[in-house]
Structures are given as C-alpha cells and as structure tokens.
Amino acid sequence: MTRTAWGEAGRHALLIILLLAMLAPLLWLLLTAFKPYEELFRSPPTIWPDAPTLRNFSEGWAIGGGKGIVDSLIVSTLSTAICLVLGFPAAYALARRFPPHGQLSFTILSLRMLPPIVPVIGFYLLYQKLSLFDTYAGLILVYTFMNLPLVVWLLAEFMRQIPRSFEEAARVDGASWFQLFRDVLLPLSLPGVATAGILAMIFAWNEFLFALVLTGDDVITLPKALASFFLFQQPNWGQLGAIGIVAFGPLLLLSYYMQKLLIRSFTITQR
C-alpha cells in the first residue's frame, strides 16, 4: 500500500518535471514579454524582469499586432462560416446515403492530407491572373479549401450518431429541406458543428505558408506579421512575446476540451 502510494507520488513528480522542462521555452517567452528593450539582450539574461513593463503590449498592438488580429479574425471566421454552410448539407448526404468508410469519405479526407506547399505555386499563378493576390477573398477561399474536407468528415461522423427517426418524423410532417436542417438536424448536431468550427478556426488562425505567399502589404495575418519582424537583425522579443501571448494564448484554454475530443475521435475511428 505505502509502496504503491510512493510510486504514485514519484510518477506525479516525474510528470511535473517533464511538464516544466517541456514548457520552458514558452514560459521564457512569457517572461520576456514583460521585459523592457534594454533588458532583452543582456548576457547572462535576467530570469525575472528587473523592471517589468506593459509597454510591449501596447507597442506590439501598434506595430502590427492589432492589424494582425483584425485580419486573422476576418479571414478565419469567414472561411469557417463558409466551410460550415457548404459542409453541413454535404455531411448530411455523406452520413445518410454513403457507407461510413467508403470511397467518397476517403477521397474527401485525403484532400486534407495534401501538404500546402504542393498547390501553393498553382494558387499563386492563378491568383495573379484573377487579381485575388493580396485580398481577403483570396485567403478566405484557400482556407475554406484547406478546412472543408475535415469539416465535412467530422460533421458526418457526428450525424451518423443521430437516430434517423427524428428526420423521418419531420419529413412525415411535411417539413422542407431547409426546415429539416434548421429545426431538427442543426440543434441535434450542434456539438459537432462547434467542434468542426473551432478546429477550422484554429487551423486558419495558425496558418502561415499560404498567408506568406498569397498576400502582400494589404492583408497581414498574425503569423505573417510575426514572421516579418524577423527581417530585423535584432527582433524586439518583448513585443513578439506580447503579441504571441495575446493572439495565441487564448487557444491554449481550449486544450482541455481538445484532448477529450481527440481521444474520443481516435477511439471512434478505430471501431
């Protein structure tokens, strides 16, 4: 009894040490966000900021973080909305009229696996011709293309678990397709819609390569704004850290929900 209790305590200690080691670079970035410029390049560096400041946050917002957040919000919310609108009916058809692991499911999902570097040259040349280069519409279209396969596939997985009797009852009552979707299927698959929407948002929010190649000076999403600071010899790490915390920190609050979701989804796929 005592021996297993000690074993349990030891394992917790090991896990906590591993966690701290793993999170060290992120914790360092967190501390750096509160250091004034003069303190950034000291060697050896200070661990706790000598003169903690919040200036990096206001400056970070002013030098491009603000525009980055606005642009990233525009591009990721609109592309996610289009994904859900196009994906919802398709997922219904896929869930109800096709076998779960059929050819169509597989083809849609394999599009998701395509590395962005493969189509990016084609998109660049096409966008130059269509004047979509450096526009919100251009980036929104690419992100919709990137996320739609996953959204359809995830929504279909959720809809398969809704009993058919609900829709059959609605059809007997003479509901139209639109009514069926709005009043029956949408409320029942709301958790699935939320999951697919959150994932599509995160992927669009974090995406870098398409943003780097397909936009110029007009559309500057967060990852691109951050990367552009690296052109300077000595980037202002404090401002970078501040933007990173404000723009990407909130995503980490989702990680509890995400691990449950991921574990569940991988348990489903295996059955």
Add this chain to the structure above:
Amino acid sequence: MVASPDNAMLAGSPRRRPADAARRAERRSTWLLLAPAIAFLVVMAVWPFAYLLYASFTSYQLAVPIPIEFVGIDNFTRLLQGERFWSSLGITAIFALVAVPLQIAVGLGLALLINSVARAREFYASLFLIPMMLAPIVVGFAWNLFLNPIYGPLNSALRGMELSPPAWAQSPDWALPTIVLVDIWQWTPLVMVILLAGLRAIPATVFEAARVDGSTPRQTFRNIVLPMLAPYIVVAFVLRFIDSFKVFDVIYILTRGGPGTSTQNLAYYTYDLGFNRFEFGAAGALSIIQLVVLIVGTSLILAAARRGAGGMEGRRS
C-alpha cells in the same frame, strides 16, 4: 413503403413504379446536397493544379522577361540531376523516418506514464497538448529566443555549468538536429493523445487476467499492451509521416534552410525556387515530384503496416 404523391408526379411516367420514383428523387437530393461542397473542392483543386502542371512543363520565370516556352520534361530532369534535390529529399526523409519514430517512442512513454497515475490524467494530457495547439510560427520564435547562443537562457545556463554549448540553429552541425528536436517537441503530443485513446480502449479485465496468470509488468507490456496498441501506432505513424512533408514554418523562422542548405527540406526548396528565385517552372515540377514521393511513400507504409498486422496475427495464432 408508400411513396408520397408529389414524388410519383415527379417521375412523370404513369408506368414507372412509385418506389423507383422515390429512389430517383432521393438520389437527386443526395447530389444536390453534395454538389456545392464537391464543386467548390473540385474547382479549388483542379484550377490551381492546371496552372501548376502548365508551369512545370514551361520555362516560367517571373524575373526574366522572356516569352514562356514549352520545355517538355526539362524542369524535371534538371531537378533530378541536381544535388540540391537529393539533399532536400534526404532532409525530408530525416523528418519522416527519424523524427517520426522518435515521436512515437517518446509519445508512447508519455502515454504510459500518464496512464499509470490514478489521478489528474486529463489535467496532464491537456497540458502536454500545448505545443501542438500553438502556431508553428510561435513555436519557431519561442525556440529561436530560447536557443539564442548569446542571450538565450539555455546556453547561458550551460555556460554557467562550465560547458561550451553549440550555437544550435546557427551552427552547421547542430542546425538540423535542432529543427528535428523542435518538430519532436511540437508533435509528440499528438502521438501521445492517439496512444492514450488506444490505452483507454484496452478493457481492464485484460490486465486483471494477466495479473491472475502471474504476468510481470514487462511481459504484460510486450505481450498485451504493445499488440493491442499496434493499430493506434500505425495511425499515428501514417498521420505524422504525411504531415512531415508539411514542415516549413519552423525552418523559415529558425534557419531559413541554412546554414548553407543544411536544413532545406523539399518544402523549403520549393518555396526558395518559387519565391526567392521566381523559377516557377522548376518550383512547379518540384511540387509535382513531392506529391508523387508522398503518395508512393504513404502507400508503401500502409502496405508494410498491413503486412505487419498480418504477420502479428500469424504469430499469435
């Protein structure tokens, strides 16, 4: 089954059976529901791909104002004869075949450790998940700062211990191991989560039966846990193998493919050809070669996994 009257009317012909009409109406509605999404995906896949194919068979260069000429497979042969193609293929292979197995090994250890504690499993799982939730760009600059040879905390601590640490991403010898390390750091959590799902799927009765039979923890691991986790390990391996072709952001932030070309994988080489040197013909050809490598590699791995699974069942029986 009773067909509704309007379905029978849609069928148009009085001789057709109502059930047929209902089935036809259902098939039509299926395609109407699928059409917007499928049409969107097809247009967005085919149209740029047409440009990509066109570019890859021409002398498409933005920087040079010469007329675009059809050059056949010249771009492909020139790439395949160049040294840079093979070195960047080798670096992509290091991510796919060295970094991924290391991620599986570390992820397995972490999943077993988390699964072995009685309390707070979900707490640990969600904190260990943090690296994969972050944008690779943020990961890149967090590590860039952390490993900075002059004012970074790691080297300053190592110097404090009388060691002479390398310059990590800036050193020709250490740049590639550094990028691989960051890739392992970011993606081991995904493997961990998949394997945790696998461990959760093993029924507790199996472990009890093993204990009753006097199986040591090591035997239980080798003869029960590992075989039952095998399908999950395959899923993790295939997912990570495919994703290893996507490594780009971290290289862009940490090394820009350097020093020299020591961290330049296929993705970075393609970007460099296209957007630093504006040789779209060559970059297009390289994109297509990459796609072929990815498809062939994935098929080989899936075939090997299928054979492995067959072999394991053979041994067990």
